[in-house]
Amino acid sequence: MDIIFHHPTFDTEYWLNRLQQALPDARVRQWKQGDRQPADYALVWHPPVEMLSGRKGLKGVFALGAGVDAILSKLQAHPDMLPDGVPLFRLEDTGMGLQMQEYAVSQVLHWFRRFDDYQRQKQQGQWQPLDDYRREDFTIGILGAGVLGGKVADSLVAWGFPVRCWSRSKKDFPGVESFAGGEALPAFLSGTRVLINLLPNTPQTVGIINRELLSQLAKEAYVINLARGVHLVEADLLAALDSGQLKGAMLDVFSKEPLPESNPLWTHPRVAMTPHVAAVTRPDEAISYIAKTITQLENGESVSGEVSLQHGY
Ligand SMILES: NC(=O)C1=CN([C@@H]2O[C@H](COP(=O)(O)OP(=O)(O)OC[C@H]3O[C@@H](n4cnc5c(N)ncnc54)[C@H](O)[C@@H]3O)[C@@H](O)[C@H]2O)C=CC1
Numbered sequence: 114m115d116i117i118f119h120h121p122t123f124d125t126e127y128w129l130n131r132l133q134q135a136l137p138d139a140r141v142r143q144w145k146q147g148d149r150q151p152a153d154y155a156l157v158w159h160p161p162v163e164m165l166s167g168r169k170g171l172k173g174v175f176a177l178g179a180g181v182d183a184i185l186s187k188l189q190a191h192p193d194m195l196p197d198g199v200p201l202f203r204l205e206d207t208g209m210g211l212q213m214q215e216y217a218v219s220q221v222l223h224w225f226r227r228f229d230d231y232q233r234q235k236q237q238g239q240w241q242p243l244d245d246y247r248r249e250d251f252t253i254g255i256l257g258a259g260v261l262g263g264k265v266a267d268s269l270v271a272w273g274f275p276v277r278c279w280s281r282s283k284k285d286f287p288g289v290e291s292f293a294g295g296e297a298l299p300a301f302l303s304g305t306r307v308l309i310n311l312l313p314n315t316p317q318t319v320g321i322i323n324r325e326l327l328s329q330l331a332k333e334a335y336v337i338n339l340a341r342g343v344h345l346v347e348a349d350l351l352a353a354l355d356s357g358q359l360k361g362a363m364l365d366v367f368s369k370e371p372l373p374e375s376n377p378l379w380t381h382p383r384v385a386m387t388p389h390v391a392a393v394t395r396p397d398e399a400i401s402y403i404a405k406t407i408t409q410l411e412n413g414e415s416v417s418g419e420v421s422l423q424h425g426y
């Protein structure tokens with residue numbers, strides 16, 4: 114079995130060695146320009162078109178991340194990168210769930226304990242205890258209740274917050290109120306104090322966090338965007354912060370990355386940000402999942418992690 118690998122930034126040597134250890138019978142190689150030799154599986158992130166285009170004999174393609182929006186948009190322009198019937202897989206959790214939990218819990222607690230207010234007071238030399246926030250006024254709403262949204266919901270339930278989620282179909286997560294579909298979105302938003310976005314980037318979700326949505330949140334709400342920059346209309350977020358409808362935002366992803374120097378998000382006092390690091394691919398966990406899945410596919414067993422090309426995630 115032949116496996117080709119391409120990632121623009123990962124330590125390729127490390128990945129090739131670890132993949133080889135996990136699948137000792139396979140021949141694993143880095144794909145290089147001009148390589149048209151056969152391959153059974155391709156492991157990719159931002160693959161060059163010529164790596165996959167017209168390739169015969171491929172049994173599966175693995176995206177080396179959770180979101181497949183970049184590869185799907187490339188496939189739209191170059192459909193022969195994924196011949197009919199060849200499955201596309203993505204990473205399900207593989208260590209990203211815990212990272213998303215760390216990010217969401219630490220930020221929610223930061224706001225809940227009013228560290229943002231105390232930081233402002235400190236800058237003004239003010240010593241002034243403030244009223245505590247109450248958990249019952251701090252409902253967390255998670256847009257996207259999939260692998261990562263589900264994990265984040267669990268961790269916030271454990272901290273005693275009221276948690277609700279919104280997805281395409283209803284979920285049965287312990288302690289989490291589930292809302293499904295467009296009709297249920299207003300009810301989900303009403304009373305939500307902290308909105309956490311973990312939706313995939315699809316034509317249905319682009320621009321979903323806009324003026325209309327933000328206006329339906331609880332007063333002095335907060336937004337955490339952990340999914341993709343295109344979900345959020347940045348100008349609407351800034352307007353909602355300036356009008357007082359929103360109290361703060363924590364953003365990991367942006368419509369353009371790296372965020373251009375001129376973008377007003379950089380200087381807004383109530384916007385905090387990280388450079389798309391909320392959850393990164395952990396090589397060892399990802400390699401275990403890929404090796405297990407390839408072995409299952411080779412044995413004709415059912416597998417998990419296949420992307421629905423119809424739904425776009
Ligand atoms: N910032 C970062 O470092 C990272 C960001 N991500 C982003 O997180 C996203 C979510 O990842 P997973 O949880 O693994 O995805 P998933 O596919 O397991 O979950 C997606 C959820 O969104 C819901 N959904 C999809 N379309 C919908 C619609 N139109 N209306 C309502 N609900 C809808 C689904 O029902 C599902 O609950 C990824 O697509 C990726 O963009 C993932 C990893 C790291």
Ligand SMILES: O=C(O)C(=O)CO
Pocket residue numbers: 177178179180181389390392393394
């Ligand atoms: O895996 C993903 O989709 C990511 O965004 C990683 O940063």
